[in-house]
Amino acid sequence: MSTPRILRMSSLFVRTLRDDPADAEVPSHRLLVRAGYIRRAAPGIYTWLPLGLKVLRKIEAIVRDEMDGMGAQELSFPALLPREPYDATGRWTEYGDNIFRLKDRKGGDYLLGPTHEEMFTLTVKDLYSSYKDLPLSIYQIQTKYRDEARPRAGILRGREFTMKDSYSFDVDDAGLDESYQKHRDAYVRIFDRLGFDYVIVKATSGAMGGSRSEEFLAKAAVGEDTYVRCTTCDYAANVEAVQVRPPSPVAYDDAPAAHAEQTPDTPTIQTLVDHLNASYPRPDRAWTGADTLKNVLVMLKHPDGTREPVAIGLPGDREVDQKRLEGQLEPIEVEPFDETEFRKHPSLVKGYIGPGVLGEKNESGIRYLVDPRIVEGTRWVTGADAPGSHVLDLVAGRDFTPDGTIEAAEVRDGDPCPNCDGGVLETARGIEMGHIFQLGRKYADALDLRVLDENGKLVTVTMGSYGIGCSRAVAAIAEGTLDEVGLCWPRNVAPADVHLVAAGKDEATFAAAERIAHELAGQGIEVLYDDRAGRISPGVKFKDAELIGVPTVVVVGKSLAESHTVEVRDRRSGEREDVSADHVVDHLVRLVRH
């Protein structure tokens, strides 16, 4: 146990601010600046002042300890990287404006690394050649750069930031599953140790669909990520990753035959529903948008540049969620289906499109994918492919057969949970702090990372990708723990264990506080000691302690002379306790180590 140095407010390089910085949008940003943890150097680029750096380093130390503990090995790649490997994977151009590019004095192209897949892959290729070398997990804690269009909320979305990124390398899928699980276990330990409220949500992994992908989100109202959780079971998923549980097929032997009806001026779901209720009232219940089948056309742009029209069928009361749609299709991009396209397909009657003309085998030849709720036997009102006309009692599986299903409909509060019976989903917001996913062979293929297997055959290595935003974690933890008066750190990441305040003017106060500070340090406790003398009032010192947010505040004040006690305050609960000055060190050691 080493003796930590006492931080003294009289010399600590910090200035607390009374006013909120003008550019601060979210509470954590406001407070981290006001409490002197960080300072803006340029948009999305921050200086870490001593208090902030201490929190960042504690987070990094926890991450490092658990990564080492699971057998991952630390290395460190440059931030300034040559263009060539990023050309080989296509990312030099794919990144668009999102990376910082530069030239060296000889005109060579470089970038500031946004992520390091290429470097990890190439270095393993450089060093390793046999299945005997695998599995391997390597990581770095390193500065990364992204030229964000809208840097946001201080260090929550910065342009220069610190990440832990690791990659696993295995010869086969079973190995990848094992490496993934080891990382996941380590992440759970890391986030537990960080000491704040987080949730693990299922995430999509784009083109690598089917393989595992999970995000670790800090629960936060200001978060940029929307996720859903079940009110009953522990299901949680990124909105993009929610998979609707299809209802069971419905018997349709008794269903009447489909029949087209005149529904003049009903190009929207609302006008259609109104018309149905007026002209075709049902005895048991009114028509709603959920009874209708809406068909939305989009253009898919494939990576090779070809464009393909696709029709998406979904219940009329739901919109297409562009992010969910793109999440399913990545790296395919989704573009609007415009007037020019409509002119190319004269069988499509805008506002009245029905399955009659959709599907690869039908008139338009347009692939027809439907929401998973459109199961066999369900009965729909949908377009009759003629102006002012709809079909009623159209039965899926009897009257039309889609080409497949797709998760493109919006997810709504109250939707049934895909994971349990009776549970319903609710949406919530979070900050992405970690993402683990099975990357597969994308980079190994692009950069030809192959090893000899047991039979002497070359096999392509399969990779897992695991990231934690360390600098973002400072903001996310702050955001998740602060209160109306200031920051309020979990013990494991606080810049100090104890904030000791000398709240008197007489020498005895300072002498007692000084003694306590030294005894605490001698016990390995990190002390932030407000030893400021002179005009600084106790009130100012208390306000600073609240703002800075060390979990335990100890006040050496009037009660010292009166009753030989000092006050121990819990920053979060506000609870106060008078403790004998003789026993306070033992008391605090127990508190900190509990």
Add this chain to the structure above:
Amino acid sequence: MSTPRILRMSSLFVRTLRDDPADAEVPSHRLLVRAGYIRRAAPGIYTWLPLGLKVLRKIEAIVRDEMDGMGAQELSFPALLPREPYDATGRWTEYGDNIFRLKDRKGGDYLLGPTHEEMFTLTVKDLYSSYKDLPLSIYQIQTKYRDEARPRAGILRGREFTMKDSYSFDVDDAGLDESYQKHRDAYVRIFDRLGFDYVIVKATSGAMGGSRSEEFLAKAAVGEDTYVRCTTCDYAANVEAVQVRPPSPVAYDDAPAAHAEQTPDTPTIQTLVDHLNASYPRPDRAWTGADTLKNVLVMLKHPDGTREPVAIGLPGDREVDQKRLEGQLEPIEVEPFDETEFRKHPSLVKGYIGPGVLGEKNESGIRYLVDPRIVEGTRWVTGADAPGSHVLDLVAGRDFTPDGTIEAAEVRDGDPCPNCDGGVLETARGIEMGHIFQLGRKYADALDLRVLDENGKLVTVTMGSYGIGCSRAVAAIAEGTLDEVGLCWPRNVAPADVHLVAAGKDEATFAAAERIAHELAGQGIEVLYDDRAGRISPGVKFKDAELIGVPTVVVVGKSLAESHTVEVRDRRSGEREDVSADHVVDHLVRLVRH
């Protein structure tokens, strides 16, 4: 005491190479690559593999510990910096091609920080306003960027590198002296702990002449820095900083009057000396170049752009050392005095220029600065300002009076020591690992960093600048300690304390080695354990151990079965000792902790 994790060669991310990398110029570069410490990513840009990163982190930890110990506070500035502050100090343009510049997506100008004077200064200005806040020393350990014209020797002169840079801030010169001394003491402790051969040399501080400036150099034949040291006393100085000790004035009452003589075809010192020895032989000793006074003309380019001709007078046996001259004059630049300039000064006769026309009060009006050896009473042969003519017996102080002195003459092995009587200088080469100097008010002036003094008056803050090249130190220490078979680390920075080799094939060997590895780890000893089984021969393991350079190598081999002993080898001396397998752990703990 935490239990360090055992590094196992069977899984360590490393490949030792038998062959030298093609681009490696110096031994440390060759060995750091061959032993798997670093890997080139681009010219002058390197990846730190696990072994290399361990050494770098140990160096950083020592630096951090001593900086914290002297009361400096750690913070961290961004590497990606906006242009504006560098415009304010003029360095945006001054740096020329030596910095990496880039634009963000909005067209804003940025640079990758080569040093952070501006950021340190502005941040102190931002937070502090009173003399009561000072003194302050703040530092960071951070990645820096310089677009070197010739990146060299691996990490010795890279384009992305890690530095500790600190700055002190004081209200007055006495405070700066104190801050400087505290840094100097900390540096001595740091370099002592790093455990290799270094020398502290006086250095110049350019325009801030007179204030203190010292460099910490690793002694190394491959070093880029030349310094001189006294063979008798402990004087050592960067060549630029050597100050010639002027000889005492010489009595010249008996000196004959100066007399011009015809010396046809003697435009060079050698032709002149030959002519003197032929035509004016001296009885006691032959004429040499040291008897002649050579006058060299240069043009000074001042920072405001004005140009000024200056004549430098020095003993004819010495050349002007351009680096020394520029070191004295910085930021003034030195340019050649070309034919055009000669034409402007018709009184200057090339090859025969003498003090007769030099000096501000003389015909040419050209400022005349002389080497400090040209003291009053010394007698010279020099140009008579007419073709083929020289003056003999020209006495300084009697026949001419220069406008001042300047340290521009080359320093040579055998020159008298400026610091002691009888000692002589010898040149040596070194690698600059640290530089401390009194920066003064340059940046505080440019960026208006002022604080209120005790009397409520604004005073400009004075700064000290203190750097240590952490990544360069890895190479410098390697260079200073390696031998013909591999790296050979000082104990404090070695990637492990003990390199344990299982040098047998039987289970008993591995079981014993495994037990020793665990017991050592339990005692807090860092073990690199060569647990590789299969075809790897003991010979290959020994070669790897020599190459990797952990200070103590322990071999569990044949002697285990024969005599229940293991062999403990000292990597540096090669000494071997058989130690009972039962006592080897205690033995090693003593060895490592001694």
